[in-house]
Amino acid sequence: MPAKSSAQIADVPERSSLAAGRNLLFLREEELRLAQDLLFFGYRDFTAGADEILVELGMGRAHHRVLHFVGRRPGITVGDLLGILAITKQSLGRVLQPLVEDGYVTQTPGRNDRRQRLLTLTEKGAALERRLFDRQRETVMRAYREAGPVAVEGFRRVMRGLMGDQARDACDAIEAPPAQGLAR
Amino acid sequence: MPAKSSAQIADVPERSSLAAGRNLLFLREEELRLAQDLLFFGYRDFTAGADEILVELGMGRAHHRVLHFVGRRPGITVGDLLGILAITKQSLGRVLQPLVEDGYVTQTPGRNDRRQRLLTLTEKGAALERRLFDRQRETVMRAYREAGPVAVEGFRRVMRGLMGDQARDACDAIEAPPAQGLAR
DNA sequence: CCAGTTTGGTCAGTAACATTGACGCATCAG
DNA sequence: CTGATGCGTCAATGTTACTGACCAAACTGG
Numbered sequence: 001m002p003a004k005s006s007a008q009i010a011d012v013p014e015r016s017s018l019a020a021g022r023n024l025l026f027l028r029e030e031e032l033r034l035a036q037d038l039l040f041f042g043y044r045d046f047t048a049g050a051d052e053i054l055v056e057l058g059m060g061r062a063h064h065r066v067l068h069f070v071g072r073r074p075g076i077t078v079g080d081l082l083g084i085l086a087i088t089k090q091s092l093g094r095v096l097q098p099l100v101e102d103g104y105v106t107q108t109p110g111r112n113d114r115r116q117r118l119l120t121l122t123e124k125g126a127a128l129e130r131r132l133f134d135r136q137r138e139t140v141m142r143a144y145r146e147a148g149p150v151a152v153e154g155f156r157r158v159m160r161g162l163m164g165d166q167a168r169d170a171c172d173a174i175e176a177p178p179a180q181g182l183a184r
Numbered sequence: 185m186p187a188k189s190s191a192q193i194a195d196v197p198e199r200s201s202l203a204a205g206r207n208l209l210f211l212r213e214e215e216l217r218l219a220q221d222l223l224f225f226g227y228r229d230f231t232a233g234a235d236e237i238l239v240e241l242g243m244g245r246a247h248h249r250v251l252h253f254v255g256r257r258p259g260i261t262v263g264d265l266l267g268i269l270a271i272t273k274q275s276l277g278r279v280l281q282p283l284v285e286d287g288y289v290t291q292t293p294g295r296n297d298r299r300q301r302l303l304t305l306t307e308k309g310a311a312l313e314r315r316l317f318d319r320q321r322e323t324v325m326r327a328y329r330e331a332g333p334v335a336v337e338g339f340r341r342v343m344r345g346l347m348g349d350q351a352r353d354a355c356d357a358i359e360a361p362p363a364q365g366l367a368r
Numbered sequence: 369c370c371a372g373t374t375t376g377g378t379c380a381g382t383a384a385c386a387t388t389g390a391c392g393c394a395t396c397a398g
Numbered sequence: 399c400t401g402a403t404g405c406g407t408c409a410a411t412g413t414t415a416c417t418g419a420c421c422a423a424a425c426t427g428g
Contacts (some may be wrong), residue, residue, distance in 0.1 A: 026327075032317070034340070035324050037358055041351040043227045044270070058414050068220060078376060086228070091415050093377065115375045115424045133216070140219050141212075143345025147338065152253035153329065154338020156218070159226035161327025161341060167225040174221055243386045262405060277406065299404045300397045350388050374425070380418090388416075396403070 049135040057128075062087075062095045067121065067129040070105055072174050075118040077110070100159045104128060233319040241312075246271075247280045251305065251313040254289055256358050259302040261294070268354045288312060 044168060048066055069084055070076055082092055097121075099105045104125035110116030120128060144152050234248055253268055254260055266276055280303075283289045288309035294300030305313060328336050344352060 015349075017372080029317075029321075031328075031336075031421065032321050032324050033252075033256065034359065035328075036320065037355050038340060039230055040252075041355050042346040045348045045351050046223055046346045048348070056230045060411095062414060065224065068217075068224075068309065072217060072221075076233075079374090086282035087414090088416065090417085091377075091379080094414080097377090101358065110375095117376070124311060128237035133213075133220075137213075137216050138196060139346060140216050143342050144215075144219075147341035151338030151341040152215075152336070154335030155342035156222060157331035157335040158327050159222035160228040160328045162230045162323060164229045164232070167229050171221050171225050175218065242383095246385060263403090271385085272387065273405075274388085274407080278385080281406090294404095297396070297404080299393095302403070369428100370416075371418105371428090372426085375423085377421080379420075381416100383416075385412100385413100385414085388410085391406105391409100394404085395407085396401100398400085398402100 004013060021183060039138050045112070046136065046139055050132045051137055053132055059093070059098075062091070063102055066092070066095055066099060067104065067125060067132065070119045071126065071129045074120045075108075077116045077117075077118060081119065082132070086166075099125070230320065230323055233323055234316040237316055237319060243282075244279070246275070247283060248316055249318065250276070250279055250283060251309060252301045253358070255305050255310065255313045258304045259292075261300045261302060263300075265303065268348075268358070283309070301345065 045062060051061060054060060054064055065085060066081070069081060073080075073177065076090075078092070081107075082089060085092065100107055103122055106120050106122055107117040108120065110118050147155070160171070163171060201236055231245060235245060238244055238248055249269060250265070253265060257264075262273075262276070266273060269276065269341075280289065284291055287306055288307055290304050291301040294306065331339070344355070347355060
């Protein structure tokens with residue numbers, strides 16, 4: 001693989017530090033453009049498998065996201081889910097409502113706060129989520145296996161770095177023990 | 185950071201290899217679900233900065249993708265661009281046409297094959313692409329800097345692994361010397 | 369208990385991005 | 399000349415998202 005240049009430039013003799021700086025800048029630019037390409041292609045193909053299943057059911061990626069995060073945090077409130085997805089109430093409603101009507105998700109009033117409608121996957125919902133998950137599992141497992149554990153750790157670090165503070169908090173909250181509420 | 189478990193499970197004494205297998209499976213599942221989260225949040229925030237600029241101009245992410253790939257491969261044909269983006273002619277036309285009309289992209293007939301309309305960024309187009317690029321550069325540079333070069337290499341390997349064969353070819357073709365045509 | 373906030377749902381309108389199928393035109397290759 | 403290719407365009411459709419406004423139920427502090 002030829003295009004493996006990471007961060008060494010100084011060993012190439014340059015006429016001036018200015019030229020070296022330009023070269024550095026160029027390499028950085030190439031690196032970043034490569035990152036753009038990788039994220040575009042990688043993300044697209046990562047979601048492609050699940051998308052195929054979803055279209056059969058007349059759903060979209062948004063439905064998958066709801067199933068995914070409700071599955072990760074059973075009993076999540078609508079508000080917390082909105083915070084995670086960072087979409088509007090209306091946008092969520094449009095996908096959540098059909099999911100409830102079709103028996104993929106149940107809404108139960110909160111014990112402490114009965115205004116809340118705690119969201120949980122039904123068996124049917126969990127089964128669909130698992131089906132979608134298994135499809136993506138193949139893709140990710142293959143990538144992880146080929147890349148190796150060190151690369152996986154690096155992948156995680158970079159992806160976390162790409163997130164804004166808000167998303168990082170939300171991500172941490174999902175990963176955290178499901179007892180206490182999400183970051184608010 | 186507590187949730188750093190990567191791939192060690194055997195050190196925890198288990199009652200049976202079956203239980204160990206279940207545990208392994210569980211960890212793998214958690215790993216993969218984490219990957220889903222990371223990709224969702226990371227990709228979203230990666231594109232968020234550029235999206236802000238685009239809405240001001242009445243454009244969307246699709247316009248950015250065209251600017252990006254035309255910028256990477258000046259003189260690309262419409263067909264090759266379609267192959268890279270993996271969208272339909274109509275979808276491309278809807279974004280490409282305004283870009284041409286508004287003077288971001290020029291179409292010039294191919295020298296060898298005059299049916300082709302080779303796409304190139306105008307100065308205006310290159311300026312916008314650079315503006316969008318600079319916005320994403322901040323995000324990626326920060327993530328790269330915080331994660332370190334080893335992590336960056338790992339990130340690249342995993343992202344490449346997520347791609348399907350077709351996307352990997354397309355990605356390689358973009359990275360390759362811009363002389364010969366894209367993989368067809 | 370009442371006022372004000374919070375939680376959630378819902379109305380209507382708009383827009384970006386993508387799809388499918390069909391057709392036309394110019395051009396290239398045999 | 400014929401067929402295939404590259405490109406553009408017609409029309410209809412669907413998903414995902416946005417905005418602003420409004421309402422009902424339930425919690426919270428005084």
